[in-house]
């Protein structure tokens with residue numbers, strides 16, 4: 481059966497809200513519209529009860545306690561609150577933060593901001609497979625180090641970091657460990673106890689919940705972690721994040737977490753089956769294609785492939801009824817290759833021709849087959865026009881050729 485077009489396969493960017501999540505949220509827009517901070521009447525109590533229920537749903541998914549969940553406007557805010565909040569709170573202890581090159585901009589730009597205020601940041605490189613080297617990490621720790629912030633799973637290549645090992649290193653040196661868990665939570669089992677995590681960022685819209693709501697897990701025991709507030713006001717969320725709570729959004733985030741927890745075993749098997757089907761169909765029909773990042777330590781729903789001897793833009797244009805992301809970012813004037821792929825040592829050409837396939841709950845086999853077929857025929861067609869591909873096929877080593885430019 482022909483799938484309905486266009487096909488959405490960009491689920492690392494955002495996900496559709498699950499209809500069951502929408503249903504759970506709806507009453508909280510009008511029937512139960514109360515302010516969760518209103519203590520004097522049932523409208524407030526009803527809203528508060530819904531918020532506390534969501535807190536418990538989120539906590540269960542990551543093996544935390546409800547009091548350790550702080551609601552935010554999304555993971556960008558959670559990352560900012562964790563990093564800046566620790567920086568301010570533990571300034572007396574030290575001014576050094578360790579992160580790594582392939583973090584999301586919400587972490588990298590926050591660290592850059594702190595450098596302006598006198599903090600020192602180490603940006604660790606990653607290995608060819610996208611994972612951080614644990615010896616590098618341990619060597620980077622100094623008596624001034626207060627925080628390690630390394631993501632759980634990467635949003636471009638889906639590579640999962642050795643989080644439990646990082647947690648152990650952090651504990652051994654008495655350093656706090658924050659992880660951006662946006663892409664991992666709800667997709668793979670995340671356990672803040674097992675993994676030794678002190679702070680963890682979560683986003684609603686990456687897990688079939690609404691946009692504009694997220695959470696930060698802040699550990700309360702062994703050790704008790706404190707973060708300075710970024711937003712001051714009425715003292716909501718134990719003083720760490722003021723502002724009237726987004727009750728419908730929070731209810732949606734809670735429900736999204738509950739569904740992820742219930743469906744994770746089946747869903748991840750489904751994602752792996754679709755991902756492997758996509759990979760087989762593409763790589764079985766094309767040569768000179770390369771998977772970026774570790775396949776072993778990887779989210780079930782991610783595939784990131786570079787296609788040699790085609791132009792990234794032309795490839796995307798050729799599959800324009802499929803929503804995917806490319807490894808190029810359009811900045812004002814130039815096409816910049818992805819800094820994540822660069823950090824893995826992927827050359828500029830291959831970075832420009834990479835595609836991120838982000839599978840999701842609502843994708844099916846027909847869609848996967850259609851996408852694979854479109855990719856394969858487009859790459860073949862573009863390569864027919866490529867003199868470089870012909871030369872390579874004839875055995876000419878292109879890296880040894882000299883190019884006359886004048």
Ligand SMILES: *Cc1c(COP(=O)(O)O)cnc(C)c1O
Pocket residue numbers: 492493553554555556557584586631633634635660662663682683684685686692693694
């Ligand atoms: C999407 C994303 C964010 C930002 O989350 P928002 O809720 O959209 O602010 C942060 N980190 C990672 C890894 C992401 O994929």
